[in-house]
Amino acid sequence: MDEIFISYKSSDKARVKVLVEALERQGWSVWWDREIPPGKAFDQVIEEALNAAKCVIVVWSKGSIASDWVKTEASEGARRGVLVPVLIDDVKIPLEFRRIQAAWLVDWQGTLSHPGFGQLTEAVAAILGHHPTPSRAFEAPRQDDRKSLDEEQEREEKPEKEAREDERYPGYQERLEIIPERGITEEIKTRKWRKIGVGVGIAGLLILGIFAYKLLLPADDPKIILFTASPESIEAGEKATLNWEIRNAKEVEIIGLGKVPLSGSVTVNPVQATTYTLIAENEKGNAVRGKITVEVRTPIPQPGISYFKANPTSIRKGDSSELAWETSNVKEVEISGLGKVSLYGTERISPAETTVYSLIARNEKGESVQKEVTVEVGVLIPPPEILEFSAKSSSGGFKLNWETSNAKEVEISSIGKVELSGSRAVNPAKTTTYRLSAENEEGEIVEKEVTVEVRVPSPPPKIDYFVASPASIESGKVSTLSWKTSNAKDVEILRLGKVDRSGTTTVNPSLTTNYTLIAKNEEGKVEKEVTVQVNARKTHPPAIEPQDAMVKNPERYLTITDYSFHVAFNGTAMIHHVKIKNLSAIAYKDVKVRMRYYSGAGVEVSGDTKTLPVTIPPRTERTYLEGGFVIGVAPSDVKARIEVVGAVPVINQ
Known part of the structure; x- marks a missing residue:
């Protein structure tokens, strides 16, 4: 399986070949030759190679930016998060791929030291989880290596060179003879040992240079030999084990887990898909990264059979019965003798003999549950x-x-x-x-x-008292209803609903209102009525009142004189046909109101504060929100009271 898949336009094959050779020199395997073996479909072979590759390199050129094939292959790499773009022509990358930085190889001549090629190898190594292992057989000698080789060759040729100099200078032997007392042989030996000493000195310097070179040689880059997750996909609540092995590193860290040993394993329990990043760093500060993702699947619930029954369970021969069933968390349902059926439903059957029907329900994982029902066929005894x-x-x-x-x-x-x-x-x-x-x-x-029913005579109901205090209020104020009954089974106040046999509740009518209390028992009922007189609020400001009072206290000048309120089946509370009176000389907008909700017994249970999207002209009384306005959420059986608590003044309009 090749590690790298290269997507390119066929017209760029010659230039791409140079890139492939450079990547292979790094020790990576590359799939790029698109010759299709006999008996295989073109798109099938490409898809298999694309799916198998751990990294996808797309080569953008003048031709490839218009190729649908190249875009499709690049899209798959981007979807998997393994795409590395490369530019070999100065072109505009297709829009959907511009967010991914591309390596610049427009001026690249195949050298491994090119900055763009270095960026490319770093990006590929980050995706593959390990740096390349270059093949030395394909590397050109470095400049220092060439110098050492030249010096060694010069040392080997030097004796021959000196011998040739002896031949070029005829007086050389004569010069040896001018020292008769030492002799020619002794002089030759002296010169020979001098040459040997020079050679030994040069050899020592060479060894010292090699030692210094190795001493100054950069430390090997850290390598990620292994970084895996087992398993790579788990269900929520399960665990996975991360395993790793690192070389040439001083320190290793897994982000989120902290520092770890150079080799080892750790158990993780992610609640969602998580990518773990391993960073290995050597003594020189060189670092390499590796990533592994643990996918977390949503657990598939166990299949269930809510019911499986036959009606009737006993029939005469020739009659029929009906099977009925309902399942949950299943993909398919099968009933013996009937085959595959819907996940829930009914089926009319007419067995010739007593039959046991088995219902089998399976979920997505193939897990199954079974239930049986028997239909007996024989002489039917009718039910009582x-x-x-x-x-x-x-x-x-x-x-x-x-x-x-x-x-x-x-x-x-x-x-x-x-x-x-x-x-x-x-x-x-x-x-x-x-x-x-x-x-x-x-x-x-x-x-x-x-x-x-055996009735025991009981005394008739009685209303001891039913009063309103105060009986006359200003608009917007409240009055308290108080009552006490005797011998009553049910007590109700019209407009408020059922209440306790004795108690109190506050009311806030917008108009003069009659409240009727009805007390009932088995012997009959009695009624009593009280009236709460509502007078207009005396809020007209004096003619000389300054405008800043109207601006600072809108609630003094705005009165809601009438409205309709109801609660929808889903609990949404709405108001409509809201009549608002403006007593001031300026207009107001965005009227802020407070809703108070009361139970049937008159107890305040909740409330909402909302801003009505209306504009009220000065000194007017009009009806607004005829189409309705959602004011909040409330129980279906509550009563509502509304009051103005603020508004935004509109000046000079």
Whole structure:
């Protein structure tokens, strides 16, 4: 499997070949030759190579920016987060890929020291998780290496050179003879040892230079030999293990986990897809990075069968029964004898003999659950029926009447076993419920109840008092209703709903309102009415009142004289047809109101503050928001009261 996939225009093949050779010198395997083997489809081979590659390099040129194939391959690399763009022509990269920085190789001549090629190898190494291992056999000798080789060759040629100088100078031997007392042989030996000493000195210097070169040689870059996650995909709540092995590093860190040893493993439990980045750094500060992502899948719930039943479970031969079922968290459902069916539904069946039907439900993971139901085929015993069971008053008490069908035995609670159909006089001392049970030959039982009400006379209801305090209020003020009843079972105040038998509640009518209290019991009901007189609020400012008072205190000049309120089925509280009176000499907009919600008993339960999007001209009274306005959320059975708490003055309009 090749590590790198190169996407390019076929017309650029010659230039791309140079790039491929340079990458392969780094020790990476590259897929770029698009010759398709016999029997394979072109797009199939490319797709397989693209999916298998860990890194995708797209080569942008004058031709490739217009190639749909190149754009498609680049899109796949970008989707996977492994795309590395390269520019070999000075062109504008297609819009969807401009956010990814491209390596500049427009002026590249194939050298490994080019800055753009260095950027490219760093980007590829970051994606692959390891730096390249260059192949030395393909590297050109460095300048220092060439100098050392030249010096060594010169040392090897020097003796021959000196021998040639002896031949060029005929007086050389003569010069040896001018020292007769030492002799020619001794002089030659002396010169020979001098040459040996020079050679040994040069060799020592050479060894010293090599040692110094190695001493100053940069430290090897850190390498990520292994950085994996096992498994790479887990379900929420499961764990994965990160494993790593690093060489040539002084310090290793996994972001989010802190510093770790050069080699080891650690267990992680991410709650969502997480990318772990490993950074290895050597003593020179050179660093390499590796990334691994642990995907977290949403757990697939267990399949369930809500119900699987047959109705009826016993039939005569030739008759039919209906299977009904409902499942949850399943992908497919199968019923024996019927094959695959919908996830829920019904099916009419007519088996020739007693049959056990098995329903099997499977989820996305192939996990299954099973339930069975049996339909018996034979002689059908009809179920028992209660045709009538009633109680009627008669002289001195009540009479129970009943009639059954297909029953073997009939029993009435508090009485015992009775005939299959008949009547019986009863005279209970208190309200009593009688239950009739009818059973057939197969033990099937049906039941029905009837209640005989025995009333004990009770005193009529009474309203001890029902008053409003104060009975006259200004608009916007509140009055307190107080009441007490006796012998009442239910108490209600019209407009407010059911209330306690005794209590108080505050009301805030916008107009003069009559409140009627009704107390009921089994013997009847009584009513009483009180009136709360509402007078217009005396808020007209004096003629000499300055305008700044109207600006600072809008609530003194704005009055809501009428409105409609209701709560929708989903709890949304709305107001409409809101009549607002402006008593000031200036206009207001964005009227801020406070809604107070009260229970049927008059207890404040919640509230909302909203801004009405209206503009109120000076000294007017108009109706606004006829189409309705959402004021908040409230229970369906509350009453609402509204008041102005602020507004934005509109000056010089």
